[in-house]
Amino acid sequence: MIAAAGHGRVLWYLTRGSGIVALVLLTASVVLGVLEVKRWSTDRWPRFVTAGLHKNVSLLAVVFLGLHIATTVVDGFAPIGWLDAVVPFRSGYRPFWLGLGAIAVDLLIALVVTSLLRVRIGYRTWRVVHWAAYACWPIAVLHGLGTGSDTRLGLVLALNLACLAAVVGAVWWRLADAWTSRVVRSGGAVAALVASVAVPVAIVAFLLAGPLQPGWARRAGTPSSILNSAATAATAASGAPTPAPGTAAGPSGGASTPGAGTQAGAFTGSFSDTLSGTLVSSASGTTVTIDAGLSGSAPGRLRVVLQGRPATGGGIELTTSSAAIGPAATPSLYTGSVTSLAGDQLVLGLSDGRTRIGVVVQLQLGAGTQVTGTVQGGASAGRGGGDD
Numbered sequence: 001m002i003a004a005a006g007h008g009r010v011l012w013y014l015t016r017g018s019g020i021v022a023l024v025l026l027t028a029s030v031v032l033g034v035l036e037v038k039r040w041s042t043d044r045w046p047r048f049v050t051a052g053l054h055k056n057v058s059l060l061a062v063v064f065l066g067l068h069i070a071t072t073v074v075d076g077f078a079p080i081g082w083l084d085a086v087v088p089f090r091s092g093y094r095p096f097w098l099g100l101g102a103i104a105v106d107l108l109i110a111l112v113v114t115s116l117l118r119v120r121i122g123y124r125t126w127r128v129v130h131w132a133a134y135a136c137w138p139i140a141v142l143h144g145l146g147t148g149s150d151t152r153l154g155l156v157l158a159l160n161l162a163c164l165a166a167v168v169g170a171v172w173w174r175l176a177d178a179w180t181s182r183v184v185r186s187g188g189a190v191a192a193l194v195a196s197v198a199v200p201v202a203i204v205a206f207l208l209a210g211p212l213q214p215g216w217a218r219r220a221g222t223p224s225s226i227l228n229s230a231a232t233a234a235t236a237a238s239g240a241p242t243p244a245p246g247t248a249a250g251p252s253g254g255a256s257t258p259g260a261g262t263q264a265g266a267f268t269g270s271f272s273d274t275l276s277g278t279l280v281s282s283a284s285g286t287t288v289t290i291d292a293g294l295s296g297s298a299p300g301r302l303r304v305v306l307q308g309r310p311a312t313g314g315g316i317e318l319t320t321s322s323a324a325i326g327p328a329a330t331p332s333l334y335t336g337s338v339t340s341l342a343g344d345q346l347v348l349g350l351s352d353g354r355t356r357i358g359v360v361v362q363l364q365l366g367a368g369t370q371v372t373g374t375v376q377g378g379a380s381a382g383r384g385g386g387d388d
Helices: 007-037 047-075 095-116 123-130 132-147 154-178 182-186 188-209 216-220 224-238
Strands: 271-281 287-296 300-310 316-326 334-342 345-351 356-365 370-377
Touching: 007 047, 007 132, 007 154, 047 095, 095 123, 095 132, 132 154, 132 188, 154 188, 154 356, 271 356, 287 370, 300 334, 316 345
Parallel strands: none
Antiparallel strands: 271 287, 271 370, 287 300, 300 316, 316 334, 334 345, 345 356, 356 370
């Protein structure tokens, strides 16, 4: 993190973090379940260890899922209520993708309840319900990809792909043993093999065509009130006037017709980019420099320099700053400073001398000095409700 997050953003970070952790734990639970069904064991790893770990990891996933739901509802940023967590497709916020999350929650509740009542309901009934875990996992993955505001960040994307690879690998390992058994003759292994190929292909295809493309937030069903308030917040932070509906501010600050903008003018309208570059701190820790290339609806470069004193626990307490953004030919076309800094999010107020623009930068720190993230401006800027 560049700076410590403010108190008002704690719930937001908890919502995002707990959702990612819940998915990782659910993935581990599915993999351990496959090991348990396969009755895998070694001298150093007896079967009861796998069974115990499977149970505890599953319960821990439920705990983090509960935290994810609670922080989402209490945060209040998006219009999501308690019933939306269990009743599918009733929410006004990205209804389909949030509805998938509700279905995953319902399946997990059924798994927990039947596991607690396993002795009374019998093994066969419990086993039938327990197979729902295999349906719950891909539904939860699609929910996270479709609803999450961090889907395009490098680390989150890598975690999702790693979870996908782990489950597919475990299923294929299980099928390798079953391939010559009676299960094959009954068609069970063939169906499982087809599903193990079709599901990940469908998830990756959806990811490439949907969440990784500009404009996904609006297409996913984010309410206009959130998109508009996000634009207003970014514009207010930069001091720029709010453009009239259906128009984009031109280089002179006036309205321009759609499609008439130049490469430079792309930054004055609604734009959404991904960034990739470096974040370097000085030896004294008093200066942080971000230098990154942009790709998306407004390709170019971004450079931000933060100066201050080292903060307790890491990061920097900002005192002065400078920022610049523009197309590759003129990367310092719009210059200004950081108007707000909270954790890994920066709000920039920039101008080319005639037109002022607001830009929100969401960073994801990588290995070493590498940094990735998203850059949003105009009608697409804002906390998680933008055109991500």
